[in-house]
Amino acid sequence: MTLFDARHLSWPKTRALAQAGAVALLPVGSTEAHGPHLPLSVDVVIAEEVCRRVAARLSRDCVVFPPVTYALTDFAAPFPGTVTLNADVARQMLTGILTGIVGGGFQTVAVVNHHLEPAHFRVVHDAGKAVKGVVVPDHRRAPTGPLLGHEFMHGGSHAGRYETSLMLAAAPHLVDVAAMKSLPALEIDLPGAIKGGAKNFLECGGADAYFGAPAEATAEEGERLFTLITDATLASIESALS
Ligand SMILES: [Zn+2]
Structure with a gap:
C-alpha cells in the first residue's frame, strides 16, 4: 500500500499509522568497498529499493525508518572507505533501534538486510530474535x-554480476559503467573461501574488492532479481502478519 518515510512523519502521525497496523521496515546495509565500479553505499541502496518495492505491494501501509548504514564488515576492512563495527556493537545498535521502533507501537517490524557477510547476517538474526x-x-x-x-x-554475491545488476536497475547513475566493463571475471568460491578460514577479501583472492562477473551485469537482470527478492521478502512479512 502506501510508503511513509519515518523521517518526514510527526510523532502523532507515526502513532496513528502504528495503531492502524502499519508495518515498519528497517533497511540495513553497510559502508563498504564494492569493487572499483560501485560506491560504498551499495547495500544501503539495494535495501532501500527493496523496501520501496515491498511497500508498493504489501497488504498494509509501511513506515520505512532511516537506514542502518554501518555494519560488521570485516571482509572489506582492508579497503579505504569501509567502516566496520565489532559484532557486539553492531548487535547492540540493531537491538536498540528495533526496541525503539517496537516501543512506538509497531506490531510488526521487518529488517530488510542486504549486507550479506555471514557474521553480519548472524548479528541481524540475533537482534531480530531479541x-x-x-x-x-x-x-x-x-x-x-x-x-x-x-x-x-x-x-560470491559481492560486487559481481548480482549486485551490479541490482545497482544498474536501482541507481544506474552510481555505477561506473566503463570501469564495470573493464573488470575480468573472478571465479572464486567466496562462501567456500570464507568457510575455509579466509578473514578478508584479500585472503579470498579479491584484490579489488569484487568477485564474480560485474561486466556481465544488466539492468534487466537487476529487475528480475529485485522481483525475486521482493517476492521472498513479502512472503516472509505476510506470513508473520497472518
Ligand atoms: Zn554488498
Whole structure:
C-alpha cells in the first residue's frame, strides 16, 4: 500500500499509522568497498529499493525508518572507505533501534538486510530474535537463493554480476559503467573461501574488492532479481502478519 518515510512523519502521525497496523521496515546495509565500479553505499541502496518495492505491494501501509548504514564488515576492512563495527556493537545498535521502533507501537517490524557477510547476517538474526514482533526475511535461503543465480550461491554475491545488476536497475547513475566493463571475471568460491578460514577479501583472492562477473551485469537482470527478492521478502512479512 502506501510508503511513509519515518523521517518526514510527526510523532502523532507515526502513532496513528502504528495503531492502524502499519508495518515498519528497517533497511540495513553497510559502508563498504564494492569493487572499483560501485560506491560504498551499495547495500544501503539495494535495501532501500527493496523496501520501496515491498511497500508498493504489501497488504498494509509501511513506515520505512532511516537506514542502518554501518555494519560488521570485516571482509572489506582492508579497503579505504569501509567502516566496520565489532559484532557486539553492531548487535547492540540493531537491538536498540528495533526496541525503539517496537516501543512506538509497531506490531510488526521487518529488517530488510542486504549486507550479506555471514557474521553480519548472524548479528541481524540475533537482534531480530531479541525483540518481539521483528521478522528478518533472508533471501539467501531456498527457494529464493538458488533462483538468484550460480554466482550468488557459489561465486560470491559481492560486487559481481548480482549486485551490479541490482545497482544498474536501482541507481544506474552510481555505477561506473566503463570501469564495470573493464573488470575480468573472478571465479572464486567466496562462501567456500570464507568457510575455509579466509578473514578478508584479500585472503579470498579479491584484490579489488569484487568477485564474480560485474561486466556481465544488466539492468534487466537487476529487475528480475529485485522481483525475486521482493517476492521472498513479502512472503516472509505476510506470513508473520497472518
Ligand atoms: Zn554488498
